[in-house]
Amino acid sequence: MRTESVQLPFSQPIVEAYVQRTHPGVEALFGSHPAEESHWHRRLNWLKAQAGKRVAPERLAEALQAYNKRLNDYPAVMANIEAIRSGAPVVVTGQQAGLWTGPLLVIHKAVTAISAAKDASRLAGTAVVPVFWVAGEDHDWDEANHAYVRSGETTLTRLAIPRPKGGRTSVSRTKVAPAAMADALEQLGSALPDTEFKRDLLEALAGFASDCDDLSAWFAAAMGWLFGKHGLVLLDSDDAGIRSLEAPMFAEMIRRNDELEAAYLRSAASLRELGYSPTADVAETCANLFLFEADERMLLFKGDDGFRNRKETFRLSREELLRIAEHEPQRLSNNVLTRPIMQDYVLPVLGAVLGPGEIAYWTLTGEAFRALGMEMPLILPRMSYTIVDRTTEKHMAKYGLAYRDIVERYEAHRAAWLKERDELDIEARFEAARSQFAALYGPVMGMSASLEKGLGDLAADNLRRIQEQIGYLEKRTKEAHARRFDSALRQQDGIALALWPDNKPQERVLNMTDFWNRSGSAWLEKLLDAPYERAGGHHLIYL
Known part of the structure; x- marks a missing residue:
């Protein structure tokens, strides 16, 4: 084994x-x-x-x-x-x-x-x-x-x-x-x-x-x-x-x-x-016992005259609780x-x-x-x-993934794996487009702001919206690129799901x-x- x-x-x-x-x-x-x-x-x-x-x-x-x-x-x-x-x-x-x-x-x-x-x-x-x-x-x-x-x-x-x-x-x-x-x-x-x-x-x-x-x-x-x-x-x-x-x-x-x-x-x-720091509540007056009462399991607290529930809608004396312990222990927990x-x-x-x-x-x-x-x-x-099943082990070997790669850096690995296969250099080209647009748009923003103060804010908001749209197109472009490797990514995601599901x-x-x-x-x-x-x-x- x-x-x-x-x-x-x-x-x-x-x-x-x-x-x-x-x-x-x-x-x-x-x-x-x-x-x-x-x-x-x-x-x-x-x-x-x-x-x-x-x-x-x-x-x-x-x-x-x-x-x-x-x-x-x-x-x-x-x-x-x-x-x-x-x-x-x-x-x-x-x-x-x-x-x-x-x-x-x-x-x-x-x-x-x-x-x-x-x-x-x-x-x-x-x-x-x-x-x-x-x-x-x-x-x-x-x-x-x-x-x-x-x-x-x-x-x-x-x-x-x-x-x-x-x-x-x-x-x-x-x-x-x-x-x-x-x-x-x-x-x-x-x-x-x-x-x-x-x-x-x-x-x-x-x-x-x-x-x-x-x-x-x-x-x-x-x-x-x-x-x-x-x-x-x-x-x-x-x-x-x-x-x-x-x-x-x-x-x-x-x-x-x-x-x-x-x-x-x-x-x-x-x-x-x-x-x-204590990891469990240690509360003063808590009896650390539960009582089953009318199909409810209630935590008991101590009072001056006996025991009560948290909301103080139920009370019983110490003697009554002792009688329950002796004759009805199934009511205690x-x-x-x-x-x-x-x-x-x-x-x-x-x-x-x-x-x-x-x-x-x-x-x-x-x-x-x-x-x-x-x-x-x-x-x-x-x-x-x-537990590492055979399919998961085979795919780990295929993609050169170790257990710690999944636990500590899977998302980074996934992104890097895709980037290695990006012959179009998508990220760099979109970054260049953003920079070029900002450079072209800067003088226009300055001119508008010089004519009227409110136009400066409008121009800045307009720039933000355009940049968001460029970012949205970049995201969709990357998704389209990733779909070209759908089968391989599913296999890698399957490894992550098997070994570290839901990031746990x-x-x-x-x-x-x-x-x-x-x-x-x-x-x-x-x-x-x-x-x-x-x-x-x-x-x-x-x-």
Whole structure:
């Protein structure tokens, strides 16, 4: 298998400092680093010593088994759940559910978790299970409801399911009609080019849809299809079985909410002292918990007499919220700052695979972990990949394009490539025409202005309009010239669309169906066999 390591720019300075270990203060925010083998053993020992303070493995295994039996019933998954029942630690990753798994970065997270669990098993000398935490409790429908695929050589198509009528509740609780799922699949079938893999892909997705009535379940079924045989255990954070396990920690978060607020504020202050800005909101009086009320997921804030929503149209006392935690935990939900703590309470987390944005906001949670007598798990930067299909690779060689040419200077390259083939010297001739006209027109402008002041302004405006018309003709002339090279430009634009679509990394845009349709499972098998690095990295994967 051919791969190529490429260092992309870090989107978050604090993530760069953590990954490359250039700032001891940043590393101290996490308390450990995956490059240190001793930190793995220390975390493993801590998990064993604190086992009684987490969800009992037997209860966790029962909840996981019930959920995975429905959507991810593969022998390797059930074997891994039994390992969890016996006390095995986990490497966990997660993401909000997305249409047909969403952007490829979701796939990269799962691949990293599987690879990291294998690596940790060898390192620790014990079974380590990969787990994917489906953030079904999130309510951002517009983040979950769509997928992008290439529907032609240079066309990017967005496919989406409109939000069903009803409240702003979680994605897992938003019911999607079978007709809406069928319509989305019909759109996908129309968008994808015809290949030998297309029919089986659409039939598989349709089969999952027939057993699901929400996007989270459809997401989980697709993830199971992709990764079930590799033992990836799935967990929906909005699953009733998981919610019942979370009740004691919800109660603890409510009772000690002031302490947690102070902890988050301390972490934010520490970040600023180190020269970094917090990437998640740390607001005073925010409870960092959501409550489901009348089909709405509302963020809670603290008031003098209990808790309230942002608009203060809903209130309940601390005692009432504690009763909900005890008897109706399914009505409670975590936010971005409390989710890491809840995850660590539910699961025996040896390591958490995170993307750059997540690593940045986890810097705000260290003090909160410590406030509750917990320790942050090892933070594992996820691997990222760019898949290079054979057609794209062939065209890159044909036009002498490297990956960095596409990422850093494609538009400049495209313009230069066209200019090299401009035997008419279009740009220079139009520039000469503009200069000559300005030279001829200058004396006329001066003469008009000398006769009447207002004519000077009119002449200047007239010059601007004429220059605009010359520019317009130049643009149309260049377009006509470019059409002579239509086929070659489409191939080059196709390279850009495949590797850096919409001027973004491939993993943040394209959906897995795009690659499955082109090469079946080959692309995924190569990702699973790709090099794994504990500190993350980016690889080009050539199909």
